[in-house]
Amino acid sequence: MIDEEVSAVVLAVIVVIGVFSVSQAFLAGVVVEPFSELAVLGPNQKIGDYPKNLTAGENFTLYLYVGNHEGKAMYYRVYVKLGDQSSIINETTPLDALPMAQYETILSHDQTWLEPITLHIDEPGINYRLVFELWAYKSEESIFTYHGRWNQIWLNVTSSVG
Amino acid sequence: MKKLTLPLRSGLLIALALTIVIQPYVPIVHAHASSSDAYGKVMAAFVSVQEADLAGGDVNHLVDRLNEALDLITEGDLMASSNPSMAQELYQQAEEIASQVILEAPLMKEEGILAQQNSNMMLGVELAILAVLGFIIYRFGPRLLWNLWLRSHREWKVG
Numbered sequence: 001m002i003d004e005e006v007s008a009v010v011l012a013v014i015v016v017i018g019v020f021s022v023s024q025a026f027l028a029g030v031v032v033e034p035f036s037e038l039a040v041l042g043p044n045q046k047i048g049d050y051p052k053n054l055t056a057g058e059n060f061t062l063y064l065y066v067g068n069h070e071g072k073a074m075y076y077r078v079y080v081k082l083g084d085q086s087s088i089i090n091e092t093t094p095l096d097a098l099p100m101a102q103y104e105t106i107l108s109h110d111q112t113w114l115e116p117i118t119l120h121i122d123e124p125g126i127n128y129r130l131v132f133e134l135w136a137y138k139s140e141e142s143i144f145t146y147h148g149r150w151n152q153i154w155l156n157v158t159s160s161v162g
Numbered sequence: 163m164k165k166l167t168l169p170l171r172s173g174l175l176i177a178l179a180l181t182i183v184i185q186p187y188v189p190i191v192h193a194h195a196s197s198s199d200a201y202g203k204v205m206a207a208f209v210s211v212q213e214a215d216l217a218g219g220d221v222n223h224l225v226d227r228l229n230e231a232l233d234l235i236t237e238g239d240l241m242a243s244s245n246p247s248m249a250q251e252l253y254q255q256a257e258e259i260a261s262q263v264i265l266e267a268p269l270m271k272e273e274g275i276l277a278q279q280n281s282n283m284m285l286g287v288e289l290a291i292l293a294v295l296g297f298i299i300y301r302f303g304p305r306l307l308w309n310l311w312l313r314s315h316r317e318w319k320v321g
Contacts, residue, residue, distance in 0.1 A: 006304040014296040021292060025285045073215040073225055075208045104236075106208060106228045108221060139209045 031071030037112070038078065038134040038149040039065040045114070050153050056124045056160045062153075064115045066134065068107035075137035077144050078103045080119065083129040083152075091148040095131045121157045128155040195253035197242065200235045203260035204228055210267035219274030224263050231256040231263075 041063035042049035051060045068074045079099040089095040100121075105113045121128065134149035207228055215221045238252035 006307060007300060010303045011296075011300055014299060018292055018296065022289065025288070073208070073212050073221055075205070075212075104232050106211075106225050106232065108215070108225050111222075111225070137205060137208060139212055142205065142209075 034070040037067030040151045053156045059120045067112040075106045077135040079133045081131045085127050094146040124157045124159040126156045195250050200253040200256040203257045207260040207263040214267045214271035217271040217274040218278040219270030231259040
């Protein structure tokens with residue numbers, strides 16, 4: 001009687017250990033929720049101290065940060081575009097404007113990339129939106145597609161004359 | 163040394179003369195590397211790297227090489243107007259790197275597949291050992307447990 005009870009407990013422990021081991025073995029390296037990161041950091045490589053008021057043609061430095069957690073190597077392209085208050089951009093629609101700059105990198109899974117970039121805006125204006133879009137290369141279609149990640153910085157650019 | 167016969171000698175002379183006359187008009191083809199060609203090559207290389215990666219190969223080194231190629235293209239783009247020949251050289255270098263990566267990627271893919279197979283085999287062995295151990299413990303565990311219990315309590319006396 002006691003032997004049967006002990007056997008049942010031993011069996012239960014074995015089953016639990018077995019299920020845990022098998023699940024760990026199968027789930028090892030599987031990315032449950034793949035995602036990519038895009039961030040724009042200020043000139044001090046921090047979230048902050050972003051330029052707000054610039055002179056037309058004035059150079060300013062920012063840092064681009066891209067992270068790959070997609071579970072596979074990814075080929076990213078970041079487009080920098082200039083928009084305004086009326087510009088439309090969201091997770092499915094990129095900004096309808098020509099890029100003023102583009103940056104590319106290829107990252108392995110769990111690899112990140114931090115790159116200083118220097119930009120300038122020649123046209124004066126207020127409430128500019130400097131938009132950064134993350135695009136990724138789709139091997140199946142052999143094209144870059146919008147990856148749904150974007151950042152923006154609001155800027156006022158004054159004329160350099162007078 | 164054997165002396166050439168007259169028809170053979172005259173034939174060689176005619177061929178030489180023709181070569182000299184025609185040579186300036188033969189178009190010389192130079193391989194002009196361009197930014198878009200280099201990008202195209204990097205994209206092709208990336209596809210093979212991604213395949214190797216998905217097969218479980220270690221592609222970190224290949225990814226670094228491709229980023230080197232991208233840097234060369236960017237550098238080339240910056241000097242394309244001021245120094246076109248240098249830019250072309252950089253594009254050419256980028257294409258060469260991408261070509262090397264295209265050659266290396268299938269090897270990484272094979273290594274990945276092999277590693278995956280080994281890993282699966284190890285998993286099978288581990289599961290088999292676990293099953294055998296489970297059976298042994300289930301079958302003989304209780305007896306072993308009570309034997310140990312009796313040994314550890316052999317000093318006890320029934321009052």
